[in-house]
Amino acid sequence: MISLEKLVRRNVWNMKPYSSARNEFHGEASVFLDANENPWNTAYNRYPDPLQIQLKERISKLKGVETSSIFLGNGSDEAIDLIFRAFCEPGMDCAIMIDPSYGMYEVCANLNNVECKKVLLNSNFDLDADKIIELDDNWTKVVFLCSPNNPTGNSLNRNEICKILDRFQGLVVIDEAYIDFSSQPSFLSELDKYPNLIVLQTLSKAWGAAAIRLGMAFASPEIIGVFNKIKYPYNVSKPSQEAALAVLENEKNMREELRVILYERARLEKALVEPPYMFKVYPSDANFLLVEVGNANNAYNYLVKQGIVVRNRNNVTMCRGCLRITVGTPEENKMILNALKSIPL
Numbered sequence: 513m514i515s516l517e518k519l520v521r522r523n524v525w526n527m528k529p530y531s532s533a534r535n536e537f538h539g540e541a542s543v544f545l546d547a548n549e550n551p552w553n554t555a556y557n558r559y560p561d562p563l564q565i566q567l568k569e570r571i572s573k574l575k576g577v578e579t580s581s582i583f584l585g586n587g588s589d590e591a592i593d594l595i596f597r598a599f600c601e602p603g604m605d606c607a608i609m610i611d612p613s614y615g616m617y618e619v620c621a622n623l624n625n626v627e628c629k630k631v632l633l634n635s636n637f638d639l640d641a642d643k644i645i646e647l648d649d650n651w652t653k654v655v656f657l658c659s660p661n662n663p664t665g666n667s668l669n670r671n672e673i674c675k676i677l678d679r680f681q682g683l684v685v686i687d688e689a690y691i692d693f694s695s696q697p698s699f700l701s702e703l704d705k706y707p708n709l710i711v712l713q714t715l716s717k718a719w720g721a722a723a724i725r726l727g728m729a730f731a732s733p734e735i736i737g738v739f740n741k742i743k744y745p746y747n748v749s750k751p752s753q754e755a756a757l758a759v760l761e762n763e764k765n766m767r768e769e770l771r772v773i774l775y776e777r778a779r780l781e782k783a784l785v786e787p788p789y790m791f792k793v794y795p796s797d798a799n800f801l802l803v804e805v806g807n808a809n810n811a812y813n814y815l816v817k818q819g820i821v822v823r824n825r826n827n828v829t830m831c832r833g834c835l836r837i838t839v840g841t842p843e844e845n846k847m848i849l850n851a852l853k854s855i856p857l
């Protein structure tokens with residue numbers, strides 16, 4: 513059993529949270545003179561619900577997770593930053609992250625003056641739980657796992673993740689930004705079993721709503737309580753809450769787009785390993801492919817000249833020579849396949 517008190521930053525544990533006007537009053541009223549707003553109704557004159565109850569109820573139904581186990585933020589990036597600010601003492605604590613993986617874990621660690629211990633993935637980009645568990649000590653508060661992993665595209669081995677959840681003394685974050693594209697089940701079903709688990713998801717990928725900026729963290733009500741204690745009072749705007757509700761109403765549309773993306777992913781992968789390309793394509797459980805093209809810098813610049821932007825991952829650990837290519841519309845995928853036929857090597 514984890515002791516949350518031992519994991520939370522001392523100042524955060526001891527502080528009294530800010531209580532906003534809309535936090536303090538919950539009943540029915542017709543005149544609101546409590547929050548120094550402009551009284552004339554413009555649809556935007558009132559502060560939004562600080563705890564986003566209606567949206568959380570919708571997400572709760574969709575995901576089968578209690579609202580008390582849900583935190584919503586300005587993208588999952590907000591949740592990543594909050595994890596450092598809630599649990600890691602600057603200049604003292606450490607965080608473990610896999611390498612290569614999503615860059616924001618390290619950026620947020622640096623921003624918070626928290627040491628990163630990077631654990632190299634093995635040659636097939638998979639996880640060795642023992643390598644992580646052996647780094648566990650009193651100062652290591654959190655490990656970040658990303659599955660499916662960005663930029664490699666693969667899901668991490670579930671048994672290895674469970675081994676870490678069972679044996680690591682701190683918090684285990686599983687970033688599931690790409691879970692909707694995956695053949696593997698989410699770890700949301702394991703929340704009750706593991707009190708040290710935090711699952712991150714987002715509306716930015718499969719749900720097609722990156723502009724809304726809506727990220728989700730799922731964890732025990734105690735961990736979510738810590739996030740709520742330190743978040744900005746009105747961290748998700750009213751337009752974002754409304755737009756998110758509208759997007760979630762249209763699950764059918766998401767499923768249809770997802771079907772096309774998965775079909776196109778397979779088509780792109782198949783084409784790119786065959787002549788005339790003969791590239792190495794890493795197996796993907798996400799909506800992108802990591803493709804070893806040879807001279808990635810040349811290929812990247814050549815594609816830009818054709819008006820096509822991909823992500824050059826040449827300088828990323830274990831990704832030399834690689835481009836990360838997002839699966840686009842069928843027309844866009846045709847365009848990149850055409851452009852890649854004639855890259856100078």
Ligand code: PMP
Nearest residue numbers: 587588589614662689714716727
């Ligand atoms: N996690 C991973 C693995 C990502 O790739 C990204 C976006 N590139 C994020 C989190 C951030 O997502 P959001 O838009 O929800 O902040």
